[in-house]
Amino acid sequence: MHDRPTVDELLRAVELLLDEQLVPSLDGARRYNARVAANVVRTVRRELALEEKQLEAEWRGLDVLLGPLPRPSSLEIMRAALRTRNEALAGRIRAGDADAGDWRALVLAHVRDVVHAKLEVSDPAWLAEG
Amino acid sequence: MSDLSEQLASFIRHAAGARSVRVSQMRRLTGGASRETWSLDATIERGDGRTETLPLILQRDTRGAPKQMSRALEFRLLQVAHESGVPTPEPFLLGDASLGGEFFLVQRLDGETLPKRLMRDEQYAQARRALPAQLGRALAQIHTMPIDAPGFDGLQRPPDGVPAAAWSIDRHEQIYRAIALEPHPAFELAFRWLKGRMALTAPPAHPSGAAGARPDRVLVHGDFRMGNVLFDAGGMRAVLDWELAHIGDPAEDLAWVMVRSWRFGGGQPVGGIGTREEFFAAYEAAGGAPVDAAWVRFWEVFGNLRWGIICLSQARTYLDGHSNSVELASIGRRTAETEWELLSLMDAPGARSQGPGANDA
Structure with missing residues (x-):
C-alpha cells in the first residue's frame, strides 16, 4: 500500500497551490489557464470519489433497458463493458426504438440519471443553478 | 522587441x-x-x-x-x-x-467581453438593460447583409433545394459520427427529435425570403453569443468572431444566444440578461423577419447539440496531440452540460405530445 498523503490529499495540495498562489500571481491567458487547471483538479477529485458508485448505478439502469447482465468483477472491466452496452443503447435509439412509448420514458429517465452523474463530477454548479 | x-x-x-x-x-x-x-x-x-x-x-x-x-x-x-x-x-x-x-x-475598440463581468459588475447595470434590444437590432442587421457579396464564395451554404435545417442537422451528424470517441445516447435522442420535428415544426421556407414565407438563406453569424460581444457601460460596442459565419436559417442565430452555456449564471434566457420577448421585438423592429418562437425552440435544441459536438471536437484537438491546452482538454467534460439541457428541452411540456415546441414557446 501507498503512504499518506492519499491521492485525494495530494490533489488537494495542487488545487490549493493553483487557487491561492498561482491564479492570483498570474494574468491574462496564464491566469485563465491556471483557473481552468484548478477546476480540472476538482473534477478529478470528485471522479475518484464517485466513479465506482456511479458506474454501478449506470450498469443497473442499463440492466432495465437492455436486459440484466452479471456485474463485472473490476472497475476496469466495468468501464469497457459499459461502453459496449452504451453503444447498444445508442444503436437502438438511432434505429427509432426510443421514439415513443414506455421504452422512451425509461430511456429518458436513465439517460437523465447518467448525465446527472457526469455533471456531479464535472460541474455540480450546473445542477444547482438549473 | x-x-x-x-x-x-x-x-x-x-x-x-x-x-x-x-x-x-x-x-x-x-x-x-x-x-x-x-x-x-x-x-x-x-x-x-x-x-x-x-x-x-x-x-x-x-x-x-x-x-x-x-x-x-x-x-x-x-x-x-x-x-x-x-x-x-x-x-x-x-x-x-x-x-x-x-x-x-x-x-481595437475599448470595452469588455467577459460575460461574468457583465452579469455581476455594478458598472454594467445600464449595459445589462440596453443589451437585449441591442442584440436583437444587431442580429437583424447581420441577417439583412448581402449573402453574395464579392469574396463570399467560400461561405458554407445549404445546397439548392435543401432546407437549411436539414443541411445543418446532417452536417453536424456527420461531424459527430466522425469525431465522437464514446457513445452519447443523449445526442442520439436529440438527432431523432430534431429529424422528427423538422417537418412538423418548419414553417414554409422560401430561399429568397419572399413575403409570407420564412427566409432560410440569410447570412448567419454562427457564433452570436455572450463572449463574442464587446460591451462597455452603455452596452454593445461590437459583434466579434465571425469565423463560423455561413448561409442558413436566421433562427439558428436567434436560438444560439439562448443556449444556457452562454448565460454565464444569468437568470434570463437571452445571454443571461434578456427576455425572449424584448429580444425578438427589437429584432423585428430593426427589419428582421417575423420570429416564430416554436421554430426558435427547435433551433435551441439544435444549438445545444451543436455546442455539445463542438465540445467533443475541442477535446479531440487535445486528445489527438494538436494542442496541450488544459482548456481544450477540460472542454471535453462540458459535453454533459449540453446533454442535460437537451434532455430538459426535449422533455418540455408539449414538446412530445403535440409536436415540437407547440406549447412551450
Missing part, C-alpha cells in the same frame, strides 16, 4: 506604405481556445512625416489549430458587415505569409 512584434512592424510598414512602424504594448489576450488574439499599438510614421498610433487587434492562426474559415474570408465578412452598419471593429489590414500562418489586423 519580440520577433513577432518586429515581423508585424515590417508587415505593416510594407502594407501601409509607411516610412517606419513601431509595434508596442503587444500582449496575448484571454479567450479564443484555438486561435490567437493579440492586442498591440502600432505607431506609424507616414511618408509625409506625420505620425499616428493605432490601437489594433491581431487575429492569428496557430499551427495545428482546427480551421473553420480562411482569414481572408473572415476579413471580407468584417468589411461587408462594417459597410452594412453592423457594429464591428473596423478592418485594417489582411495579412500575408510573413507570420507563418494566416492573420489580419482590425481596430
Whole structure:
C-alpha cells in the first residue's frame, strides 16, 4: 500500500497551490489557464470519489433497458463493458426504438440519471443553478 | 522587441506604405481556445512625416489549430458587415505569409467581453438593460447583409433545394459520427427529435425570403453569443468572431444566444440578461423577419447539440496531440452540460405530445 498523503490529499495540495498562489500571481491567458487547471483538479477529485458508485448505478439502469447482465468483477472491466452496452443503447435509439412509448420514458429517465452523474463530477454548479 | 512584434512592424510598414512602424504594448489576450488574439499599438510614421498610433487587434492562426474559415474570408465578412452598419471593429489590414500562418489586423475598440463581468459588475447595470434590444437590432442587421457579396464564395451554404435545417442537422451528424470517441445516447435522442420535428415544426421556407414565407438563406453569424460581444457601460460596442459565419436559417442565430452555456449564471434566457420577448421585438423592429418562437425552440435544441459536438471536437484537438491546452482538454467534460439541457428541452411540456415546441414557446 501507498503512504499518506492519499491521492485525494495530494490533489488537494495542487488545487490549493493553483487557487491561492498561482491564479492570483498570474494574468491574462496564464491566469485563465491556471483557473481552468484548478477546476480540472476538482473534477478529478470528485471522479475518484464517485466513479465506482456511479458506474454501478449506470450498469443497473442499463440492466432495465437492455436486459440484466452479471456485474463485472473490476472497475476496469466495468468501464469497457459499459461502453459496449452504451453503444447498444445508442444503436437502438438511432434505429427509432426510443421514439415513443414506455421504452422512451425509461430511456429518458436513465439517460437523465447518467448525465446527472457526469455533471456531479464535472460541474455540480450546473445542477444547482438549473 | 519580440520577433513577432518586429515581423508585424515590417508587415505593416510594407502594407501601409509607411516610412517606419513601431509595434508596442503587444500582449496575448484571454479567450479564443484555438486561435490567437493579440492586442498591440502600432505607431506609424507616414511618408509625409506625420505620425499616428493605432490601437489594433491581431487575429492569428496557430499551427495545428482546427480551421473553420480562411482569414481572408473572415476579413471580407468584417468589411461587408462594417459597410452594412453592423457594429464591428473596423478592418485594417489582411495579412500575408510573413507570420507563418494566416492573420489580419482590425481596430481595437475599448470595452469588455467577459460575460461574468457583465452579469455581476455594478458598472454594467445600464449595459445589462440596453443589451437585449441591442442584440436583437444587431442580429437583424447581420441577417439583412448581402449573402453574395464579392469574396463570399467560400461561405458554407445549404445546397439548392435543401432546407437549411436539414443541411445543418446532417452536417453536424456527420461531424459527430466522425469525431465522437464514446457513445452519447443523449445526442442520439436529440438527432431523432430534431429529424422528427423538422417537418412538423418548419414553417414554409422560401430561399429568397419572399413575403409570407420564412427566409432560410440569410447570412448567419454562427457564433452570436455572450463572449463574442464587446460591451462597455452603455452596452454593445461590437459583434466579434465571425469565423463560423455561413448561409442558413436566421433562427439558428436567434436560438444560439439562448443556449444556457452562454448565460454565464444569468437568470434570463437571452445571454443571461434578456427576455425572449424584448429580444425578438427589437429584432423585428430593426427589419428582421417575423420570429416564430416554436421554430426558435427547435433551433435551441439544435444549438445545444451543436455546442455539445463542438465540445467533443475541442477535446479531440487535445486528445489527438494538436494542442496541450488544459482548456481544450477540460472542454471535453462540458459535453454533459449540453446533454442535460437537451434532455430538459426535449422533455418540455408539449414538446412530445403535440409536436415540437407547440406549447412551450
